[in-house]
Amino acid sequence: MNPRDFIDKLAPIATEDMRRYGVPASLTLAQAILESNWGKSGLTQQANNLFGIKGTGPAGSVTMQTTEYRGQTPYRTNAQFRKYNNWQESVADHTKLILNGTKDKPNRYHGVLWADYKTAATEIWKGGYATDPNYPNKLIAVIEQHSLYQYDVPNPKEVERVNMEQLIAELKDARKQIQQLITSLATVLKTTTEQEHTIRELNKRLKKLESLHPENIPIWAEPAVKAAQEAGILNDPAGSYDFYRMVTLMHRMGLIPK
Incomplete structure (x- = not known):
């Protein structure tokens, strides 16, 4: 599967997932790209596992060799990875992990929720998702190279705040316009009164002239x-x-x- 097809297939799933739970679609896509090598990794081919999540999944598990890090030093080891029936299950499990964290620290990944892609990339690493010290930079590079940030959707609370600010601004503008109308009306009334006075004076002068x-x-x-x-x-x-x-x-x- 080429990169464009991979993104086209996964982007709708990631975008809908962000709308429902707040996990940035750009992060979901970038992690899937890195972890699965654009869907070409053995883990993805054998288990539909896009994110390298370990353990047992809905379809069981598979044992695969993986690279881990001790500080800056990489090493190879075998580990059990979750197996899924399809990519939707893999994305759902990825979101579940971010939302629920681990038993010892349920909120370890909450820093990514509704965050911009750079913050999300850093927070997912800080939470312990990967041991590679360059993991955030790799995620950001993939996101920017393929403009994956375009798939992120705004936080509903932020949208509500912006809409409220716009409404307040519109109300202020309407109030200003009403005040201007009142001022204009007062000016017209004043002018009318002055004109009536002028007409009365002209009538008096006309009678005198007669x-x-x-x-x-x-x-x-x-x-x-x-x-x-x-x-x-x-x-x-x-x-x-x-x-x-x-x-x-x-x-x-x-x-x-x-």
Whole structure:
């Protein structure tokens, strides 16, 4: 199986596992790649064991030779490894080990849960998963070389926190917009009030102007003024609006002789 096919087959399993339990998919993939040599190791071929987990599995166990370390010194030894019916069982057992740890230290691998891939690679080694001192660097190199971090999914709690922060920001923005609308409305009301005041003042000035002398005789007063002039009772036709109203009234009442 080539690397692309290996990743395509295992990535959906690792991603779903992360959604349910928080074990980074990138870590699951990288460990499977290192431990199984892209699925080509004898342990994977014979036992579907992707992670080199020792003991007895759902399908029993197999004895294989493995490399261990004392400090910086490697040595070869035989050990019993778990056997599985398929890769899903292997991933599930890997997750179970991380979640439950060991009897003496149940939380030994909890540092990897929902962690970024670099932290997870270090924490899995600190928990004692492997004795190789370069194990974290090897995991990180595989993850970065094949961009396995793209399969990691966000922590639901982190997603909830981000969503809450976005909601708070939106509420603050909405409140700001409402305040701006209130300010705009107040400005409009103030402007309307000022305009009403201006109109009242203009009406007052218009009434005053009506009582002043117009430049020309109003059309409606022309017949009365002409009659008064012909009757010889009006020499100067200039006057105020009140004067023209009075002359027009006299004319209509027949008080101006013909």
